[in-house]
Amino acid sequence: MHILVIEDEEQLCRSIAEGLRMDGYETDTCLDGDEGLELCTTENYDLILLDLNLPGIDGLDILRQFRETNSSTPVLILSARGQIEDKVEGLDLGANDYLTKPFHFEELEARIRSLTRRRFIQENVCLKCGHISFDTRTRKAHIDSEELSLTRKESALLEYFMLHQNRIISPEELIEHIWDGSVNSFSNSIRVHISSLRKKLRAALGNDPIQNKVGQGYILMEDLK
Template sequence: MKILIIEDEKKIAKYLKQGLEENSYTVDIAHNGIDGLHLATHENYDLIVVDIMLPGINGKEVLKQIRNTGIHTPAIFLTAIDSVNDKVNGLDIGADDYIVKPFSFSELLARIRACMRRRTDNYVSNLKTGNVTLDPKTRKVFRDKQKIELTPIEFSILEYFMRNPGQILTRTMISEHIWDYNYESFSNVIDVHISRLRNKLEKDFDKGIIHTVRRVGYVLEERD
């Protein structure tokens, strides 16, 4: 598997490259956003690890431009910026995960494996709950005949709900499914994403489809 690391701190980049190559990954490095964007859009990678604070072009803009070209390579932000708003924004831009420095290398490896599992799962059939339909293959969502545009994280959360209809999903379960780890720092992020997901699914319809189970979590089900 080939990984692109976009990281301006050379010691960290060298450490990541060595550790990943010891785990049988092939690694390319870019030390600024301009070179990173060029490599990401001209070479084929299985995963991109990108810092946010980069010279030339910052990491968020790099990922925006990558996604705007239609490239859906899994991407992980690896950054010292740790506010909830930054995490939400980074995931909304199109990152598959968000890791805050300082980090453990074993955690990074686990997150990389989780990203690849999510991307390689071969789901074929459509999922349907009430009048909501989700196609895992084309990543399209409809409620009745209305197409619902979702961010990658919102799509992943909805898919998880739709594979477990009627089951109460706790914040811990959702965080472990989406990010492969359970961290309290992700609790508010999950609530924000579910609030936005609800708004997109329910704003033009009379009935809700995602319901809060107080002090427990959330459930997806059609109710009278």
């Protein structure tokens, strides 16, 4: 999952981003409203964390303009404004959730899991595809009852494939949702990580559930073990 954090408190912004990356999310950050508006309207994110008191464009103005062209990407407001009027205004403008500062990171993680599962119409914490299971809370994958040892990037790839089973996913789509803004479509990184993931799945299952459709992308099919 690819998340944008728009937060002007540099230490808090850095702390949130580091925590999310440890959880397996690719995370971009910015510290002012002008850059935040440009990023959320030109890039494709799975979730936006939005502060309200920003230099430049105010967070509510960002939300208002963003919702004029994008009604589906979840927006979670993070703000020190705790008055009910502020929460109502934010939610009425199209925010999906509102978390008042200060907050515990564990609560932020839970809110993010809820919003991302909701977007992909996935109510269960545990994703399943044949003999493969992936726990979105613990970030652990299993083949039947045996844990599969994956890197952070491999875990993110497997989660995305399992959220979009039986659908061809282009390399460009994977880059948008699994990599941060430093990777471009010409990078060999995606092929290296997918190759490694497929090798581990093949060793555990006896077959390769991820198929490469030449010129189109990759598709996760239910394994036949």
